[in-house]
Amino acid sequence: MTEELDAGLVAGRIAESDQMSEPSAEREMGRARRRKEDARLVTGRTMWTDNIQLPGMLYVAFLRSPMAHARITGVNVSAARSRPGVVAAYSGRDLAGEQGSLPCAWPVTEDIVIPDHPPMAVDEVRYPGEAVACVVATDRYRAADALEAIAVDYEPLDPVLDMTEALAEGAPKVHEAGNRAFTWKFAGGDIDAAFRDAPVVIDRTYVQQRLIPTAMEPRAVVATTDGDGFTLYSATQIPHVLRVMLAMTTGIPEHKLRVVAPDVGGGFGSKLQVTAEEVLALLLARRLGRPVKWTESRSEGNLTVHHGRDQLQRIAVAADRDGRIRGVRVELLADMGAYLMLVTPGVPLLGAFMYNGIYKMDAYDFTCTGVFTTKMPTDAYRGAGRPEATFAIERAVDELAHELGIDPVEVRRRNWITREEFPYTTIAGLTYDSGDYEAATEKALAMFGYDELRAEQADRRERRDPVQLGIGVSTYTEMCGLAPSRVLGSLSYGAGGWEHAAVRLLPTGKVEVVTGTSPHGQGHETAWSQIAADALGVPFEDVSVLHGDTSVAHRGMDTYGSRSLVVGGVAVLAACEKVKERARELAAHLMEASADDVEFDGGRFRVRGTDEGRTIQELALAAFAAHDLPGGFEPRLDAEATFDPDNFSFPHGTHLCAVEVDTETGRCAIRSYVAVDDVGSVVNPLIVEGQVHGGIAQGVGQALFEEAVHDADGNLVTTTMADYLIPSAADLPEFTTGRTETPATSNPLGVKGVGEAGTIASTPAVVNAITDALRPYGVRDVRMPCTPERIWRALAEAEAAVPGQAPATGPAPAAVPGFAPVPTHGSTPGAAPPPAPASEPIRGFVAPATSESAPEGGAR
């Protein structure tokens, strides 16, 4: 835990004191307020979507495809219709005329292939778990039981599981138009010049395995209609975007559709979606005229909540022998899965501007090809494109350091943007407004005990200790605060990136803040209260934050991409400022002074140089009474504001990880982990701390535990939490966290966002540490997740390649090419393939000519 957590603020009682507290002299900004959300959450009084019961409600169950790819030759639901309690049963064909196509809002290129995506399959299933029929019954058991009475005839088709094979001539097609969805390119500088005659080229391929987001709350939907309008309750991150998209998809007029996100139990990007089940619930409510509910099972969720990551990354770094990076070239294959969902094709683009990391270079070249496979579509998962980019560049920079025999921190130091150089426009065209990589790194090194750990590492290598110590470095930045609308427009995204807020001063002086963000664990009710309390000079307890219901919060762009504070929090501040200006005008009128002479301090407007004043609460009542208002002054103290940022924000930081790897068993344990993050100004350090912890946990999960695995037929085999492993308390160490602070210059709060930082930084830190531990054995990479078996196999392969290889203290050995190709799919957890030696070419990429110029194994 970090500094200054203020223990005196905890609520020991469920009900907060209703007493009107005096305006506090202490600023709320930066204060570790305990969260307003928590009392209801710890007492079980929350309203989750699955808790909702409506009169006459029916329950929906879906029959899902047991095959990855098949033609549907017949669906017979009639037997299901006669089962007890069953009200209706439909096939995809039954709904074909009205179900439309699920939307993709990010057509990244002009010639992108966006296949028709019916919410229930009609003619063909293209991923395991795709819905083919549904039953609506009087309770959820009867609905589930009746599914077995539905007969579906499938004609199996070849699954398409491997991206490189999918792009080969003659490959089975996921869609008629072929398996290439798009190719998107970006270039800055002269990449050929950077690689021409480069003394060192690091050329590596990394596998970003497919992940399952696994929010603890399964998705749930309730749809109801009064015969005119519709209300959809959904466990969603995006009630506002969802409303617009559902109106477009279902034809229900937007003004007849209310979308509510009640309490939502985590999202991490997975609930940033317009799902088949949401559309179908609305259609069923419309057909049947009764409320319907659907709640997924965990296995259903693992199959059909959109997946994350799943990219094959080739990264080449050209450098001088002093470690200075000349250029970076990236070729990416991104697995789209079977369809393009809301922002599926845009996810790799969010990483496209980040492969240069925090480094200066002369040239950068990025190509991404989106590939269709017969798997669940991928889409945003915590970090969305940026963790993948950061992993690749941070792994490659470590390889460069090793290649040159330079300390990995020193190589970074030689390349990063220095504190004097901000604002700095990168080779990828982004302008990083502020940062101090030196400060964050120095603080992290000191907290970590870097030199001592390096000494211990040398000692263990010398002693040939079977348990080796590895040290991993990750210096990251990310583009956050999605996003300037003009930038989103230039990237062909279908909407803007602004955020909205409304602030209302009620007659009794209490405050309602209405926000367009849609929290699901981020503590907006607390943080927005702090912002409003400071701006209006009212007590923190006097502010309520309303959100997540399109009939209450009528404008919004919702919560994802570390945007809520950076865009939405700033909108709250802007609305408060407008309210304050109205109050100032009223105060001046009542005190018979010029508005210019009225100053505001601690919730009170005062005529400069006098004791004459009015509190903001008195003004609220005066506005309500409306007995004596300035001419033309409407009787209200409220305002709305929309904030559209000029630039992204760029949190950064340095994460250091020490692992102990048992070279005899492959067991890997994180011994210590230090995270120093610069997220700009901090509203609530308690919330920031929690976001960092959670982010690291998910990043470590990718590094060590998590992978969505398909068998050779394309079945997902990780459909339970016993097969898809997310970290438990026992799997993680205590994290040591610290902060440095360079305020963002792109918003008046100086905030940068923190939701994704830990996830972005931690994965490469952990894998760099594992690789560092194993280098003396000739291991250059371990494919994620770095399970004990994969580590053990990597050691065995390296030993087989260079027999007698022991923990060497001398020059690192060259990895030897020529191992058997590694299937990237089709494995099972019990039979994980050996990791690819990093030098192995991955099918589908053509090696650039310059890749041969890297001298191997020297200079250590």
Add this chain to the structure above:
Amino acid sequence: MNGETDITGADGVPDPVTADLRLSVNGVPRPVTVDTRETLLDTLREHLGLTGAKKGCDHGQCGACTVLVDGRRALSCLTLTVTADDVEIVTVEGLADGDALHPLQAAFIENDALQCGYCTPGQLCSAAGALAEAADGWPSAVTPDLSAPPRLDETEIRERMSGNLCRCGAYPGIVAAVGQVAR
């Protein structure tokens, strides 16, 4: 049991077999008639209006459904309701004493041991059970000395709470909260 003699309804589909039970939940008698296939979790959530316990996985793998049965933690999603006759069940709704929070609830707030809060009811019940187990001298897989009473240090707490998953990763706060109450 009801309906034992004729379990076959129309179309050869068996009718549910039901049982009349006298449950006691949070100190209140709750007589119910349930399908004998029904889990305690579904009974609590669907029939008794106690939605604090959560169905995170329905497989006993996530811990979100944890309740206390006669003071011991139980995964309510793996407990058939018919086995819960004549036992005392406590859910998250029964932890607080009126408006006074249970010490674990207060400690969870103070230590920021939750974010989305979906797993929290299970974490709280599990923590209450874990504290009772330790007080009764039960060792865990990481207890170094089986002959001495277990000491709830960080490692012990992490192990004993490892059956309750939190995707928000609030484990540092959870461990701190449980440790604070254990002291």
